[in-house]
Amino acid sequence: MRRRTVPAVLIAGAILFTGACGLLGGDDKGDKTSNAGSESKVTPGASGGTPGTESGQPPEPAKGAAPQVTMTPEDGATGVDLADPLTFAIEGGKVSAVKVTNARGEQVDGTLSPDGKSWKPKVPFTPGGQYTVSTTATNADNQPTTISTRFTTQTLGKEVTASIFPDGGTVGVGQPVSVRFDRPITNKAEAEKAMKVTASPAVSGAWHWFGNTRVEWRPKDYWKAGTKVKVDLNLRGADLGGGAGSKQYKSFNFAIGSVARISTVDVASKTMTTTENGKVVRTTKVTTGESPKYDTWGGVMVVMEKYEKTRMNSATVGLGKEYDIADVPWAVRITTSGTFVHGNYWYDKANPPFGRANTSHGCVSMTPEDAKWFYDHADRGDVVKVVNSKERAVAPDNGYGAWNLSWSQWLAGSATKE
Template sequence: MEPDDKPRRAGTAKKIFLVAMVCVLAAAGGAFAAVAPGLANAALESEAGSASRSAPGIASPVVAPVTLDVAPADGAKQVNPAAPVSVKVGNGRIESVTLTSTAGDAVQGTFANDGSSWTAAEPLKFNTEYSYTYVVTDGAGRETSTTRAFNTVSSTHEADAAIYPLDGMKVGVGQPLQVIFSEPVLNRAEVEKAIKITSSAGQTGAFHWFSDTMVRYRPEAFWAANSTVTMDMQLFGVDLGNGQIANFNKKVNVNFGDKKVAIADAAAHTFTLSVNDQVVKTLPVSMGDQRFPSARGYAVLMEKNRYDHFRAASIGLKPGDPAYYGEVDVEYAIRLTLSGAYIHQALESAFPFIGNTNVSHGCIGFAPDGAAWVFNNMTTGDVVQIINTDGDYAAHEDGYGDWNIPWAEYDN
């Protein structure tokens, strides 16, 4: 009977071996026994239809969680309209982005080729609420839509500026470039950095702040005759300080004419005009008297009026004062200072004193033909240098007194 026992023992050994192998596999990876189709009769679950996995398994891949970098932050207030607006994604792809104001204006943007980022392609508006919706998919194709909201800098913190000369103007070589801001500027260096000035003659210059709101720019010497200067102001979004944000970019081209510089001599009672450093005309004048001497130094012609109306009260004179002249109409008026110094045709009562005695209230008075000639041959930005007068310099900001400031002081 012994031979019959051997086959039974061999078969039993095989069964025991198979059972042992299954146990070993189960012990080595319990997941295998649960998900392997041949052993558990179950299909693999779809990764796209399941929650993201954060740890690897034997048979199921891991979908890395999507990472997002979105600007501005949800609920952000007083966002600078020039600030970057973007969505950046890691471990996923951006499918769509919609950025719209409450007024319904859509902001266009550009996508990276691989869908990893979106960036607004145009600036935002001031004082505006925006809705910001973006749709992203992860590595398994699952889609997530998110909506955020933010608003931009309010109108109370929006700063504008007035610029002179205006674009395309032709002016004289003494004309400084001027920007007057609607709000005080604390971050002056940031403003200067945002203004690029180039001259066709290769001239460079310097900024000089006359106040917290007014800055001017000029070269060390007068602008080159018949040159062009471009002032490119990329100020949109620049923080002026105290939360005030500039709201404009602007490019201005200024054309300069011939170099015209006149010398008004209070002692000689003459006005001599040179064009491109060549004397072309000398005319007799009457200038400020002893009580109202003409201001010394350089003055830049500010504006021209064929007819103007002068009032004695504007310079502090009252009835009863021997110098009081009431209100008078004058011809060929060219302003030299904001406080009231002019080139103009003298009043008829002053005609006998032209060329020999100073009788004006600080102005430069001409005979009719002389006043007409100057009016027709000089323009805003041209220069008058007043010499041999007892008057002091006019305040630098009382007109364009820039040329009376030493260069070392101006460029500071």
């Protein structure tokens, strides 16, 4: 019996057909719904393609997991420190952007660290402020994740407000920077660190405390005429001690005048010599405090304020009913306790005391004409120095008597000794 030979091509075709059925349909029990939903197709005449792709290109690799970010303070936190930075813990990426807004929707300026692990506000947060933070992190594939959190800062148990002089304008070469607080400061070192004085040209200087509510900054020597000064009171966020803090974060600018004016009162010779930039411009005959009852303070004083006319009553300075003059002319104050350079119109015209005798109750007085000249030329911060007095030097906190302390004494009154 002859055997029939099956052509090889038919066998090969059967194998290909079976293979094709296996790819397209599987067995009869296959999931026809799944196959119907597939967009993958075998295209006649196509060769070299990868199953499952229409273009024949390899499929894109799967994206990495989105980064996970946790911020401190946590969402909903309260009592957050005003100066603390925001910090981030992150897995699978890096913080790339931080946006902080206050309760009014205003964006808060700040800086993200190079490693993306912290963000610090340019200015400490406001006490009791509510803030919203939008933090964006990206992974190696630049896939972003953004989280939104909210927090509220601490409130101030004892709010401190500072006033400063000078807070602008132009003053003389002897004017210290004077800051007064409306509450006692117990953490003085932190207060000093939060206040900064810079000058152009640069100058060495330091803070000195007079009690717990007043602190002053002066250079080692008088200011140089024409100096520009900036004072930063960056008190917000500073721990001032005893639960005290401040909302203040402000800068002030003032200038030292172009003329270094120094007036020297010589009690012995009964004269006042005024120099401008080292050159004598006027010598005036004066009368000072009657000795020994009313000796004029010795030492360095600074012009504080001036009046065309002012009332002087002895009762206000503890001298009983010695005098009460309603219209003292051209009065220039040089101490808080009541020392003035002023005009005197009530003197004995037949026997003027100026340049001859010391007859005042402690002030430096002169004719109204001479007093007007001094009034017209004197600026706040100008120096008035009294020499050859039998009285001790004026206290450094009586007006602006800072210059009556040596530099070592001045530094001793600083909490930071800087």
